[in-house]
Amino acid sequence: MTMINIRTTAEEIAKTLAYAKQSGSDQLIVTPLLYPSGSMVVVRIDKSADGYFVSDYGCGARETSMMGESEKIFRRQAKKASELHGVKFTEDLFYDSDVPAEALVGAVICVANASKYCVEQTALAVATAERNTRRELLWSHLEVAFQGTKIVRGGEVSGASDRWEFDAVVQREVQPVLFELVSPTGGSVNAAVTKFLDIRDLGPEMFGRVAVTVDRANTPHLAVLARNAQIIGLKSPASDYAAAA
């Protein structure tokens, strides 16, 4: 009797591990796989001309974006995850296309596992990552200060005499703004002054010029730097970045 009850229980559990769900016109399968946060992995299936289209519904990318500053790591991990599970990845989506009906179960399993694996690997990489460069912190601040505006990371700009790379170029319509990190050394200040001077020679209104000091108190020749650019600290609030531009 007990054996029968346990078997019934096991069968009930097995039947409820995954379930189908409709969201608008989307047909979804909620799988028992878990992302690190505890959210269940969801897979979407859709009919296409040559079979079925199976995707992770963008949930892996969405899950990762909640971790903060992890999108780039996610995309790096996605290539490995898609190869490992035999599925495809593009933009923010794991998917398999033109899946015949008889292979749908396998495709759902592979897409779900690729998405889960990628988010897990991203979470581990994020946990052990050190801030790579001060540039990343600068870019992070700029994203907040200039939301919706294109930010070129490490963009090149031609000055009056030469072509220069800046740590960031904010492509504002009214006036693009150049940001350059300045370390507390004479060489770093001299390099920034040279760049800004050459850009300024195009005309003072052509580009906004902002020097971003890492350690302002110990940065030499600030007065010279200030003749060619606005100066703010790397850890200034977003409002200072916007105001300086």
Next chain:
Amino acid sequence: MNAIPPDCLKRWTRVISETKTLAAWPAWWEEPKPPKSKIERLPVVSLEAGRYILVVPLNDSSGITMEGARLRLHVPTRRLDIDMTATLECLDWNDYHRCIARLDANPTGAHTNRHWRDFKLPWRLDGTHLHPFELNARLGGSAFTSENMPIAEAWPHDIRNFREFLRSVGYAFNIADVGGLPPPPWNEGFQF
């Protein structure tokens, strides 16, 4: 070491407990952008995974912008009033922005509490839920990095639309004027 450095924990606790206000009035942007050179390959991709995002820095109760503290809202571009998420983010001990509290409104999939027994919580949450700072902080630093806020509690209020979502965000994260944020640029006439 899994412990959160004391100075970081102190900063995060202050950000959570402080009555905050918005430090800017930003616009929504769409992510991911379709790659211009490859859009002919699979245009459905960006439609399905697309989301609108809004990030806004936060002021403390005296009106001074708090370093690194910000609110991030995510909503799907083509699905109305579901899968809406708000995260409260702060800089960590490595100057990385970390999510320290999260509200998931009307999620597509259920949430599973791995630590349900230790925290006396339901093992599964089907609807809107909050990943609270206080409970997750008890797990140490990994809760905010590799575990991605694994503990959640059911949210007691129904969220039927974006306005109600903002109201809940304000209540969950203690942000006084969040209700004034603009709605995402959804075309509400569409049936997706």
